[in-house]
Amino acid sequence: MVKMGSAFNLGKVFGIQFRLHYTWFIIFVLVTVSLSWQYFPFAYPGRGQLLYWVLGTVTSLLFFASVVAHELAHSLVSRINGIPVRSITLFIFGGVAQITREAARPGAELRMAAAGPACSLVIGGLFYLLWLFTRGVIEPIAALAEWLFIINIAVAVFNLIPGFPLDGGRVFRSLLWHFTGNYKRSTQIAVRVGQGVGYLFILAGILIVFLRPFGLSWFNGVWLAFIGWFLENAASSSYRQVQWQDALRGFSASQVMTSDSPVVPPNITVSELVQGYLLTSGHHFFMVTNEGRLEGILTLENIKSVPQQSWNMTQVKEIMTPVDKLKVAHPDQDALSVLEQMEENAINQIPVVSGDRVIGLIARDNLIRFLRTRSELGM
Ligand SMILES: [Zn+2]
Secondary structure: OOOOOOEEEEEEEOOEEEEEEOHHHHHHHHHHHHHHHHHHHHHOOOOOHHHHHHHHHHHHHHHHHHHHHHHHHHHHHHHHOOOOEEEEEEEOOEEEEEEOOOOOOHHHHHHHHHHHHHHHHHHHHHHHHHHHHHOOOOHHHHHHHHHHHHHHHHHHHHHOOOOOOOHHHHHHHHHHHHHHOOHHHHHHHHHHHHHHHHHHHHHHHHHHHHHOHHHOOHHHHHHHHHHHHHHHHHHHHHHHHHHHHHHHOOOEHHHHOEOOOOEEOOOOEHHHHHHHHHHHHOOOEEEEEEOOEEEEEEEHHHHHOOOHHHOOOOEHHHHOEEHHHOOOEOOOOEHHHHHHHHHHHOOOEEEEEEOOEEEEEEEHHHHHHHHHHHHHOOO
16 A cells, blocks of 8 residues: 655645655656666757756656656646645655545546546647657657656557546546446546556466567566556545445544543653553553643653663653644544544644543544444444
8 A cells, every 4th residue: 555654745836735746756767777778869869968858857747757758647626625735745656636535526526536647638639730840850858758658648548548546536436426427426436446556467467477468568567567556546545445434524632532532730750650551541642731731641662762671760751742842633623534643743632622621532543443333233
């Protein structure tokens, strides 16, 4: 599963935080190297290697800008439809926009999903025109334009594969949704198609590795199978996400929190904490409060950071994560947005705070238990 973590902040465009996933560096280097070593020397022979590197790097950067434009198109259209976009993470195969919620109507989803591929097609068309005008006149620019024309069309076509969660899968779902009126069922079908497309890619990849048809190399097969694996994974994990969203819809933080979360005072020592609370309660997470006011939280990791011989001399408040560095939830906050908040910050627990009082705790396992119990009761 592709995690949203392991990404670098690039800065904000139109109020949207852009993040760069580390896999992007791998693809950037691969693209630049293959352009500079293979594509440009072949398309525009007899020049110095330095020129090829410059052309390769510029072309890679323009490819990157094309992907950003594709994602911006999604985001701007979704904003027009009243759905703000928090952040966009750029991955190896494009980007993932972190929209704050799903579209409420199939028409809005259709427009949001189609905007990206449409943008890629337009950019591809512009590079096609550039290629037409520079061909035979300014050869290096023509070679650059030709590659960017092809890659942008390829990005559009790849994203239009009708498997969820690709853009094409979203377009497909919005159409199903429009004609059946059933959001959940439409999502299930689009996800199944997405998994099917993933398995087809894997199968085709394996066949290529063993049979090598049409002069394809084993490397093409491995690459295809890898894309298939990625698609299957993305479909499955987005389905789990949709199930969660569906189950949590309509609940507030105060309804899913536990209010028996362990509370410890700030001035006890670590050894008192370990003896008096940690070993006996079995909890691995504590809220440090002073007369009901939250001062910080304490996890097993915090405790382990102190060597055992210092446990007698170290107070809890010295090693806790203080409240000003803490993510907190509000009691009437949407349970789903709390989950998203935990996912975004890669944390497993979040205190629920009303004013400056802690009233409960939401942990990931609580949410899972909450949902499981409800489904066992058939609710
Ligand atoms: Zn897209």
